[in-house]
Amino acid sequence: MRAARSLPSGHGEPVVPSLVQSVAFDYGSAAEQDAVFGNERPGYVYGRYGTPTTAALERALAELDGVDTATCFVTGMAAIAAAVDACAIARGGRVVAQEDCYGQTRALFERWSRERGADIAFVDTTDHEAVEAALRARPSALLYAEAIANPLLRVNDVATLARLASENGAALAVDATFATPVLFRPAALGATMVIHSLTKYINGHGDVMGGVVGGSEELGRAMRDRTILDGAYMPPHEAWLAIRGMRTLALRVRRQSESALALARHLAAHPKTSRVRYPGLPDHPQHELATRQFGGLYGGVVSFALREDTKEAAFRFLDALELAASATTIGDLFTEVLYPPISSHRRLPPQERKRLGITDGFLRISVGIEDLTDITADIDRALDRV
Numbered sequence: 044m045r046a047a048r049s050l051p052s053g054h055g056e057p058v059v060p061s062l063v064q065s066v067a068f069d070y071g072s073a074a075e076q077d078a079v080f081g082n083e084r085p086g087y088v089y090g091r092y093g094t095p096t097t098a099a100l101e102r103a104l105a106e107l108d109g110v111d112t113a114t115c116f117v118t119g120m121a122a123i124a125a126a127v128d129a130c131a132i133a134r135g136g137r138v139v140a141q142e143d144c145y146g147q148t149r150a151l152f153e154r155w156s157r158e159r160g161a162d163i164a165f166v167d168t169t170d171h172e173a174v175e176a177a178l179r180a181r182p183s184a185l186l187y188a189e190a191i192a193n194p195l196l197r198v199n200d201v202a203t204l205a206r207l208a209s210e211n212g213a214a215l216a217v218d219a220t221f222a223t224p225v226l227f228r229p230a231a232l233g234a235t236m237v238i239h240s241l242t243k244y245i246n247g248h249g250d251v252m253g254g255v256v257g258g259s260e261e262l263g264r265a266m267r268d269r270t271i272l273d274g275a276y277m278p279p280h281e282a283w284l285a286i287r288g289m290r291t292l293a294l295r296v297r298r299q300s301e302s303a304l305a306l307a308r309h310l311a312a313h314p315k316t317s318r319v320r321y322p323g324l325p326d327h328p329q330h331e332l333a334t335r336q337f338g339g340l341y342g343g344v345v346s347f348a349l350r351e352d353t354k355e356a357a358f359r360f361l362d363a364l365e366l367a368a369s370a371t372t373i374g375d376l377f378t379e380v381l382y383p384p385i386s387s388h389r390r391l392p393p394q395e396r397k398r399l400g401i402t403d404g405f406l407r408i409s410v411g412i413e414d415l416t417d418i419t420a421d422i423d424r425a426l427d428r429v
């Protein structure tokens with residue numbers, strides 16, 4: 044491929060050539076262009092079909108997750124929608140999904156049930172008998188789970204879920220956004236597809252949105268078809284920023300995990316909190332599994348309930364924060380606190396939220412890379428106001 048042509052400005056000067064680089068390529072001949080369009084030779088035809096920068100990110104993500112192909116999308120939700128639709132819903136396939144997955148993922152699945160008649164069963168994926176029963180109730184195309192679930196931080200046993208899925212003829216999709224490839228590689232434990240919201244730890248700087256689906260060559264072709272026709276392909280500038288962010292992924296996740304463990308221990312001993320949820324604490328229901336599966340790191344997110352388990356107390360806590368931002372995301376450089384009932388899990392009916400354990404005083408902290416003493420002082424100050 045020769046360098047992209049620069050456009051004449053009308054004043055005898057070229058305009059900046061990089062502006063057209065992702066949408067206009069010079070093939071040398073029409074026959075070569077035909078070969079690229081026909082997938083007979085590698086190359087690029089149009090920004091939505093693939094760009095060199097996004098492809099570089101995809102190669103890096105495939106390597107990180109130990110999968111054959113990775114396809115990048117504009118958001119994590121676009122990645123989830125493409126993967127689950129292509130592998131199950133669009134073919135009329137049944138999905139067995141984790142009941143306490145990310146609230147918007149659940150809302151999307153519920154919308155598909157209502158609007159498209161999709162057969163989706165929600166189960167506690169840490170209860171393997173329930174998973175097996177749901178998979179066997181009717182032929183199922185896909186089992187869907189999060190490695191560490193948002194926001195209750197249940198940890199899924201990916202090797203066991205992969206076995207149950209394959210014994211029942213289903214694929215296993217794992218959203219590993221909270222775990223990241225630093226903690227583990229779901230594909231090595233048998234997951235058929237691995238999904239991340241790149242918006243979180245992988246970019247890690249809170250300035251890019253993106254998502255990725257990784258898996259086999261066949262899955263890659265199906266995902267590429269989605270990005271081309273549905274149009275949710277990640278543009279090159281975002282991909283470039285994500286590549287920049289990924290360079291410090293291991294350093295950030297290690298530090299955030301270490302600080303999160305220390306903060307979880309601190310919160311567990313604090314008189315103003317009741318339930319502290321962190322996979323690194325011995326009282327977490329899947330603590331041993333998390334230790335085995337993740338090799339000693341437990342991620343950067345800690346959830347807890349205030350002893351005064353009310354919305355008013357949660358609002359007082361949020362309003363008193365000075366260092367931490369009250370924000371929706373996780374995996375940023377900075378500490379961010381989320382109140383799920385008004386944000387990520389707003390669409391869940393209040394009684395279902397409570398049943399899952401997302402009570403009125405339940406909060407989620409995404410621990411940043413700041414000094415741990417500053418983070419702890421800020422949280423303590425806010426707890427004093429509750």
Ligand SMILES: Cc1ncc(COP(=O)(O)O)c(C=O)c1O
Nearest residue numbers: 118119120145193220240242253
């Ligand atoms: C576990 C998980 N998966 C997927 C998503 C969706 O990602 P995005 O916001 O990039 O669409 C989120 C967002 O918070 C999430 O927490």
